[in-house]
Amino acid sequence: MSKVVVTGGSGFVGGHCIAQLIAAGHDVRTTVRDMSRAEEVRRAAGSNGEDSSRVDIVTADLLNDAGWAEAAEGADYILHVASPFPSDAPANADELIIPARDGALRVLRAARDAGVKRVVMTSSFAAVGYGIPQREQPFDERDWTDPSEPSVQAYMQSKFYAERAAWDFIDREGGELELSVINPTGIFGPVLGSDVSTSVGLIQGLLAGAMPKVPRISFGAVDVRDVADLHIRAMTAPAARGERFIAVAGKALWLIEAAHILREELGVSAAKVPLEEMPDAEVRRLAERAPALEAMVPQLGILREATAGKAERLLGWQPRPARDAIIATARSLMNMEPTPAA
Template structure:
């Protein structure tokens, strides 16, 4: 337990989420008091059960409050007395909306709602979870790696409504801090694909992708490149950005070294898993097949903008400024697989 954490209260938004659970776990282990938001208090036990599975045994430092990013209700109570806020939550959309503003508007308004409440309550710093989609989707110079200096153009052709919402929300956050933030500090974390151990059978979107490779339902693997970060390292980076003075007014890319293609991942699993990997296909799906399928299939259509996407990015800033030491992408992937088998995917 860190002495500096004693009596420090941290609000974690969206407590049922994959990243939020890991943040709560690590904050409790470090001795912080934690308050987390839920859209319904009926899901409180879901968080407690996940934390128990992660090894947390006592919960006297954890409290819950019902709030929603789409309304003002209870945000003043949520941030009351807090030293820090980890704004991890994002509005949930089970389907891609016909109008992208249905996703963008709640993301932007929800972010501003949290920042205003934090400012008015005298919170020292908000650490906001953005994503790689706000950084690297307009990077054209393949001779240079992507860094925190890069920004995705929100009008980039083929940019998904989700990634556009992330760009717009992050830009709105920095604009708010500049013009209205007063003493409130902001740090932003921009993670890539998030993998690692899960503490329940609830699957994140990244897990669904690996599940399709493992169970053989992906008969041929599209040539999509991904970057990877372990959720344990991502939570650690949030906490480092929360407490390190040098993190104020900075954004940090969160990724393990290097990239992997989905076919690379399939081959890696095939080698590592023995009999457990006997359903895995290592057949590559040509780009032209995906593009033709996209004319008739919405899932294939969603893949087309990801084909041949350049993702070579640098984690040097987080390493140097915050002494961040991420696990390898292979370790993160194997931890994901272990969870998938544990919860009988």
């Protein structure tokens, strides 16, 4: 088995990657910014009953060079999952763009210098399908977000610039290092630790009845376990070299559809979930004093379809249905029943 480094081991996707790698018999090293989270990382890694004591945990931060050479030493592969994601919109887009871009380059340089075979980088559909006019044709891996469009927010810009910088690095100075990129849509599924995706936060908000009505927004959905599986498939498959792969399970969902799924599946436990859509004008009015709603305004009424046909065709990837991912998220958050990591 191989030695695999997972950056951002305390994160939602990182935790599931580690759990699946251990289950497959790989030696795993992971990076955290703060070693105080080491025990949390081990608990998540052992969530499927595997021995997480053998996970090597080291300190490295995307914001500086220290620790990355040591993290990459002796590794066959790196899954670069770590990326900044703020709870609030930054005052300046560079607050997100620079750490994401420079952090990716730090990981790639360390990987190249250590003789790593391949880096699999977690990008996002945010780097694929925004700033582009709405269309019926699904987005695929040939598409790129236009960061110059005013509707493209800082997070989307950061994903675009970080991924572009990674591909440019490989072309210009990557040497023998190979790169594959995963572009997930909204990531749902069972929570292993305290770090969750913004998508999971949507389900939390619905269950808590945080809003009396649901904004008219849509999203592609994919289960975090399938995102981790796609990373691991891309890690070794010859066909994945130099390729990007969209991770999405079927058609996009409107948020109101997710609300109905929760009500139908969970019954009284989802009694606070709203089943009415909020008029766009009301969302815009409330957004003036609610940052979370403000971020939704440019996306109101827009449906973006994407296809995972490339991952299915080249890597044999078969994701769970989006409905199952939504339900798994809710059950995990409510602690109704344990869900295995793989």
